[in-house]
Amino acid sequence: MKLKYRYVFSKDENFSNDIINFLDKNSIKYKVGYFITVEFCDSDPYFDKVQQLFNKYKFIVNEVSKVYSEKELYNAEWLRVRSVYRLGYPQPENGYASNITYTRNGNCNKCEYGLTQIDSFYINKIPDWKDNRNFYQLYWIEDEIFLSDFAVYVFKNNDIMVEYLPVKRYKNNEIIDGVRQVKIKTLDKGLFLSEEDTKGRINCSVCGSEFNILKGETILKI
Numbered sequence: 001m002k003l004k005y006r007y008v009f010s011k012d013e014n015f016s017n018d019i020i021n022f023l024d025k026n027s028i029k030y031k032v033g034y035f036i037t038v039e040f041c042d043s044d045p046y047f048d049k050v051q052q053l054f055n056k057y058k059f060i061v062n063e064v065s066k067v068y069s070e071k072e073l074y075n076a077e078w079l080r081v082r083s084v085y086r087l088g089y090p091q092p093e094n095g096y097a098s099n100i101t102y103t104r105n106g107n108c109n110k111c112e113y114g115l116t117q118i119d120s121f122y123i124n125k126i127p128d129w130k131d132n133r134n135f136y137q138l139y140w141i142e143d144e145i146f147l148s149d150f151a152v153y154v155f156k157n158n159d160i161m162v163e164y165l166p167v168k169r170y171k172n173n174e175i176i177d178g179v180r181q182v183k184i185k186t187l188d189k190g191l192f193l194s195e196e197d198t199k200g201r202i203n204c205s206v207c208g209s210e211f212n213i214l215k216g217e218t219i220l221k222i
């Protein structure tokens with residue numbers, strides 16, 4: 001397992017040119033758009049040097065994620081699927097939870113625990129499955145994952161017993177080819193969160209429902 005670091009800096013700071021000069025001099029790849037974005041791993045030869053330098057400056061984002069080898073993934077007892085690709089909001093943004101995708105019957109007004117899905121998600125941005133992307137999530141919706149046809153094929157061929165729901169285009173209600181929502185019908189004991197997965201629990205002050213705060217693999221500093 002190696003750690004992958006992603007730093008994002010403003011390109012308008014007085015140190016921005018120092019960073020670019022350093023990256024150019026050391027032939028380290030970066031992207032410049034609205035920001036300067038650099039990614040590197042702890043196994044890279046210049047890791048210590050670059051991290052030492054970057055930590056002197058004010059960065060906008062510093063994310064760390066774990067990258068596993070194929071062998072590690074193959075030998076793992078459990079694999080967790082989560083999406084790092086997000087696109088768009090559930091449609092209509094001001095009504096999807098009011099008897100369109102979800103019904104509000106009986107749910108808590110504060111934490112929204114108890115919303116029941118009664119129809120498909122409607123979207124207005126179609127995911128782009130480039131660069132081996134096969135999972136995506138909508139903004140605002142933390143507990144639903146959407147899949148490409150390839151991911152559905154892999155799930156089916158590995159006896160991963162989930163069902164799939166269609167996703168619809170908001171402007172004409174048509175089912176969108178190549179995008180499905182995962183529906184999990186049964187939970188196995190192994191799927192429950194362990195103490196290791198959570199960094200704490202909170203209770204809704206209105207209905208008392210308990211929520212787990214997941215341990216992320218990301219550090220975000222602003």
Ligand SMILES: [Zn+2]
Nearest residue numbers: 108111204207
């Ligand atoms: Zn509540």
